[in-house]
Amino acid sequence: MTSSAHSAVYPLKAIQRPVPRVLSIAGSDPSGGAGIQADLKSIAANGGYGMAAITALTVQNTQGVTAVHVPPVEFLRQQLDAISDDITVDAVKIGMLGDATVIAEVRRWLGEVRPAVVVLDPVMIATSGDRLLAESAEAALRQLLPLADLVTPNLPELAMLLGEPEASDWTTALEQGKRLAAACGNTVLVKGGHLQGASCPDALVNTGGLLSQDVVEIPGLRVETRNSHGTGCSLSSAMATAKARLGDWESALRVVKPWLQEALAQSAVLDVGKGNGPVHHFHAYQHSLRPGDFAVRMWEAAQTELAAIYGLDFIQGLQSGGLDEGQFTYYLAQDALYLNGYSRVLARASALAPSEAEQLFWARGSQMCLEVESELHRNWLNGRQASGERGPVTKAYVDHLMAASASGSYPVLLAAILPCYWLYAEVGQQLHHGYLESGASAEHPYAEWLRTYADEEFAEATRKAIDITDAAAQAASPAERTAMMEAFSGSCRYETAFFDAPRLHG
Ligand SMILES: Nc1ncnc2c1ncn2[C@@H]1O[C@H](COP(=O)(O)OP(=O)(O)OP(=O)(O)O)[C@@H](O)[C@H]1O
Numbered sequence: 001m002t003s004s005a006h007s008a009v010y011p012l013k014a015i016q017r018p019v020p021r022v023l024s025i026a027g028s029d030p031s032g033g034a035g036i037q038a039d040l041k042s043i044a045a046n047g048g049y050g051m052a053a054i055t056a057l058t059v060q061n062t063q064g065v066t067a068v069h070v071p072p073v074e075f076l077r078q079q080l081d082a083i084s085d086d087i088t089v090d091a092v093k094i095g096m097l098g099d100a101t102v103i104a105e106v107r108r109w110l111g112e113v114r115p116a117v118v119v120l121d122p123v124m125i126a127t128s129g130d131r132l133l134a135e136s137a138e139a140a141l142r143q144l145l146p147l148a149d150l151v152t153p154n155l156p157e158l159a160m161l162l163g164e165p166e167a168s169d170w171t172t173a174l175e176q177g178k179r180l181a182a183a184c185g186n187t188v189l190v191k192g193g194h195l196q197g198a199s200c201p202d203a204l205v206n207t208g209g210l211l212s213q214d215v216v217e218i219p220g221l222r223v224e225t226r227n228s229h230g231t232g233c234s235l236s237s238a239m240a241t242a243k244a245r246l247g248d249w250e251s252a253l254r255v256v257k258p259w260l261q262e263a264l265a266q267s268a269v270l271d272v273g274k275g276n277g278p279v280h281h282f283h284a285y286q287h288s289l290r291p292g293d294f295a296v297r298m299w300e301a302a303q304t305e306l307a308a309i310y311g312l313d314f315i316q317g318l319q320s321g322g323l324d325e326g327q328f329t330y331y332l333a334q335d336a337l338y339l340n341g342y343s344r345v346l347a348r349a350s351a352l353a354p355s356e357a358e359q360l361f362w363a364r365g366s367q368m369c370l371e372v373e374s375e376l377h378r379n380w381l382n383g384r385q386a387s388g389e390r391g392p393v394t395k396a397y398v399d400h401l402m403a404a405s406a407s408g409s410y411p412v413l414l415a416a417i418l419p420c421y422w423l424y425a426e427v428g429q430q431l432h433h434g435y436l437e438s439g440a441s442a443e444h445p446y447a448e449w450l451r452t453y454a455d456e457e458f459a460e461a462t463r464k465a466i467d468i469t470d471a472a473a474q475a476a477s478p479a480e481r482t483a484m485m486e487a488f489s490g491s492c493r494y495e496t497a498f499f500d501a502p503r504l505h506g
């Protein structure tokens with residue numbers, strides 16, 4: 001491709017760093033919702049590598065700030081220098097500064113390092129109404145504004161920086177934003193968080209021609225929630241990160257605004273604190289599965305069926321030895337028929353498997369089924385009076401497996417296959433265990449059969465089948481996972497019905 005063709009594809013956007021290195025210079029909120037704790041989460045959630053130089057320690061939770069400690073400013077200098085001596089900082093977000101000595105130190109560092117992106121959140125008063133900047137430091141903060149590329153005041157802070165009354169409507173807020181932007185020569189992000197009403201817009205304001213127009217407004221709906229602790233911190237650090245990643249403020253706000261709206265909307269999930277709780281920075285990740293998660297979900301779904309299985313006359317009779325011989329024969333004969341169909345379904349899983357290891361695993365399983373089938377005929381059904389016809393449950397179960405196989409989805413097929421391994425291994429282990437507990441009498445009429453349940457090779461194959469299915473679920477789409485749970489639960493119900501079939505149809 002020629003370079004002109006390239007610039008035709010990307011006429012406006014300079015894609016910058018894939019993972020920008022973003023520094024937050026801010027205060028600590030031990031409850032994790034605001035300050036550097038919020039910044040680090042916000043930076044990570046928006047694709048950056050987060051760093052933090054701490055200006056001040058607060059004692060606060062979701063109900064308010066009760067104390068502030070500003071460590072000696074020399075220590076902040078050491079933190080800042082340690083970072084910039086070693087690391088290229090792609091973007092900086094500045095939050096709580098505490099007092100004028102801290103502001104002077106940050107000003108010195110900015111002058112020396114000149115980071116490419118500087119976002120200043122002029123934190124003065126917390127959501128709870130507590131002061132986070134000494135009153136005597138307000139003039140110093142005003143003088144720091146021109147060193148930032150983007151300033152993100154809330155409406156009370158915007159008014160205070162201008163020395164005007166607080167705006168109570170959006171038009172007035174935008175006018176104030178223009179005055180501040182003109183005075184500081186940079187871009188102001190005017191935030192609608194403190195407005196009344198159903199809408200909650202934000203706007204980028206620049207009077208120097210830096211934006212596509214003087215005011216770029218991104219509309220938004222107000223989320224009905226008390227959990228707005230740290231929204232300002234989260235927004236400003238997200239903007240620093242997105243600017244470094246995407247190259248311009250407008251693109252940054254277009255991705256950050258809906259992200260923050262969703263973080264507010266999903267904040268209740270966190271259930272943190274009795275006051276104004278934090279937002280859910282990682283809401284986008286909550287649907288992703290970690291290894292083992294899906295196996296746990298399947299296991300939970302199987303519990304009702306397992307309980308039903310243990311309650312069956314067939315299982316109790318097998319355990320006690322009181323099971324009718326004819327029912328046992330029916331069960332064995334149906335098992336042989338079932339295994340033939342199951343073998344074909346495992347062969348299909350082998351054909352769909354994404355790796356040779358899994359292909360081999362299911363192919364071995366398929367072969368094993370046929371071996372067990374002929375073993376049933378040779379050793380167990382030999383000499384017994386059994387019909388060679390598939391009973392209704394056997395037929396329905398195999399049809400269910402065939403349908404999963406016909407779906408063409410490997411994860412769905414595995415979910416349908418799994419209960420035959422898992423529930424059988426589980427029930428078999430319980431029965432064998434019960435047999436040993438009761439003294440392992442050789443007189444037990446089904447002693448020999450109960451001993452087959454102690455097969456460690458089958459237990460090992462079951463563990464592997466669970467792992468493979470769990471991994472397939474991780475790679476599957478949400479819709480496929482829903483289909484997996486359906487297929488899995490369906491097979492669990494057939495496992496129960498299969499043990500109950502001798503009583504009904506034998
Ligand atoms: N209820 C809400 N619904 C949707 N967006 C909101 C809501 N409250 C705040 N926001 C958004 O959150 C961001 C921060 O706005 P806000 O004006 O609340 O800042 P702030 O007062 O500095 O925040 P903080 O609570 O951290 O001090 C803005 O993008 C704003 O639009």
Ligand SMILES: Cc1ncc(CO)c(N)n1
Pocket residue numbers: 026027028029034035036058095096123125126127132229230231232233
């Ligand atoms: C440390 C800290 N910074 C900023 C804010 C503003 O929300 C806060 N509450 N705490």
